[in-house]
Amino acid sequence: MTVSAPRAAVVGGGITGLVAAYRLRRSLGPDAEITVVEASERLGGTLRTARIADGPLDVGAEAFIGRRPEVPALLNELGLSEQLVHPAGRRPLFYAGGAVHPMPPGTLMGIPSDAAALRGMVDDETVQRISAESDSPMTWRVGGDVSVAELVGGRFGEQVLRRSVDPLLGGVYSGLSDSIGVRAALPTLAAALDAGASSLTAAVTRALPPPSSGPVFGALRDGYGVLVDALVSATNARTVLGTQVVSIRGERRGWRVDPIGHVDVVVLAVPAPALARILADTVPDAADAAADIELASSVVVAMSLPPATELPDNSGVLVATDAGLSVKAFTLSSRKWTHLGDRETPLLRASLGRFGDTAALEMTDKELVEVATQDLCTVTGLDVAPVETVVQRWRGGLPQYAPGHVERVSEIEAAVRGVPGLAVAGAWSHGVGVPACVASATRAAAAVSEVAR
Template identity: 60%
Template sequence: MTTTRPSVAVIGGGISGLVAAYRLRRSLGSVADITVVDDSPRLGGKLRTIDLGGGPIDIGAEAFIARRPEVPALLAELGLTDQIVYPAGLSPLIWSQGSLNRLPAGTLMGIPASSESVRDLVDEQTLSRIAAEPGAPFEWTRGSDCSVAELVSQRFGDQVVSRSVDPLLGGVYSGLAETIGVRAALPTLAAALDAGAQSLTDAVAAAVPTPTPGPVFGALRDGYGILLDALRQAADATFVRGEASGLRRDGKGWNVDPLGSVDAVILAVPAPRAAVLLAGVDADIARIASGIELASSAVVALRLPGQVDLPQNSGILVATDADLTAKAFTLSSRKWTHLADRGEHLVRVSFGRFGASEIVDRPDGELIELARADLETVTGITEEPGASFVQRWHGGLPQYSPGHTEIVAEIESGMTQFDGLEVAGSWLHGVGVPACVAVGTTAATRIFERVAR
């Protein structure tokens, strides 16, 4: 080792930072000084579990992709495998044109491989356009990128974008098809296009994953708070509440204000914040990172009486050409059996998309009333909630804009010149919890390799 007592600062106490701290503790052992700095009053970043009166409920991310290995493996390490639960198997709906419609089947993030899949959502002219698309001239430059909206609207029309694609992308990125790039958000589609697909229809058909047995998603019975607490305890780090205000080289190590000198640093913060800290290290990398924009959102959680006639569906997505303020409804007590067992209904109403974040700053009471009004519009439910909670996520989700993969590659390539400095977070290789666990693990592994040689 470079020192008998290596020291590492992790800036950011979200899931990426906590995983990094935990991995560092496991690899460096009890002798290491590991410090986590976070300016929030609580750890967990965009993950948060609250008690709404009947038990815990997640008001940030609530699920993980069960077919990725990162989260199940991490839970197994921490002795939390028995916390894993799976959805009830109900499908979501889409609110469009003043009515509830089934979610199109056989699509790739809402992009259809046939006109039949979106028949309930679009007009006859659009259906004819989709059906004729394979015969229309098509050009795609291998390795190029564009927004999802640009590609889909040109080939299938605007109705497909607003009524099928936008609702799904909004749930993942709090963004719009026009702000999200094909290559970063839909890598299998980009691969099919690069391979020479003769039409968008052919590319989607090639990119749609083959159904496999088993649930797609999982969750934690007692919420992500259980995982956050376990990581915090297992990391055995010093947790400092405050803001890291500066970062610079310090001999063979790094100096972090206000901590002082450390052997290594992991920046597990949103891209704009990482850019500020990197400004004194490399102006070019900082400039590139500062260009990654963020979307803000809000979640209103409602606890409703058990006799309420909630639709037998997992949720309701909202078309962007619909006359609603909310962008989505998660019917949590329908979606998750362990929540249904409580005897009451739990609904999460989501607000805010990229470029329209003003809704997020409305007063709590106003957001709750908007949530109730929109829920009444789509379901007819008028009952008073027994409890409610408003959670705002300012700058919660990065926008994976066209060219995002190249931007990240350039940043990561530039970072290799700085021994003992790594980045992590949802702005790198995916916004989901498994992706954040992966980048936190990668950052910690690289730091271990640096301080242990």
């Protein structure tokens, strides 16, 4: 009897889907029929490397957490280890209260462990409030969850949220302290509070990571596009672009994936709203939980500046949400990354857009460049016109880890776990960064590989 080659469909062609397809190829062998279906006209999802000033520059995700092993290990597998680079070691600034400030020490996602950390960045009344915070009893419910704003704002006040916490959450999630839950975004802080920390400052002190001499971040010398291309080549899958999967339904053996047909196994590596639509009839409990995960949009404006422009000697500037500016952060790319600093033309990225605010998406490219250059002048004093620009809009690019997110993810995964030949993965689950997406994809591929063999 002839045994047919296993057939697998990966829905979603972002980094999660591409890694899942690659893992399936490694597991199922060269004869497996693997199809990657992507709703847009390009692969890579929120990873995109553009050319500016005669060289590559990432205009989506640009870095990954250095202490996590997933990306370096994947680069090694693909023969790309020489692409790994680390930052130059410069620190970011915060723009708050009409001035720039050094990044506060002793903070966890901008939440201070003592009042001295934010002195000068917030007013004296707020400093006194932080100092006296330990005198107020904690009202944390063990095992519960609240928004970061509810926890921190109630103890430290609005200025701490808008000037210290929001800028950092905006960089990770394109979100706000109001839209992000403590337990998913700050698990070590939740654990410290569960363990009975007497105050929020005490909990932050306990939750801070131990000092490390290693690099905080890593990146690819020639951009994430190199990784995307290598995964596509190594996977050698059939790719279907510009096609949205409407639904999947189980058959006697395997799955019917509309519109591509029958396969043995399916990995759904799509954003949460798409996951909810696809699973609505097949796994309704998972669909209901996924429908509660909202998305934030953002815009990146990449610029090259005149060669003589002297950028601040910092990695970037994070902007307070009460500063009255449109840009939420500037990445001073030529200062942050040594390999970019070697170019003759200074490079930077302006980031705009937060959860619930779509104004930046509606601006024209010209308007976005004008706003970005105006805000750059306000924040750094640089009154320059860019030589070259690239505008990248990310509609629904990042999931919001709202209060209760951990439970929602558990519900999705529990509902899917009992369905043979189906797995789910993505930035909506256990982290929005590239390492977390690689780990999520690896787990999903492993979960269905046995069924496909």
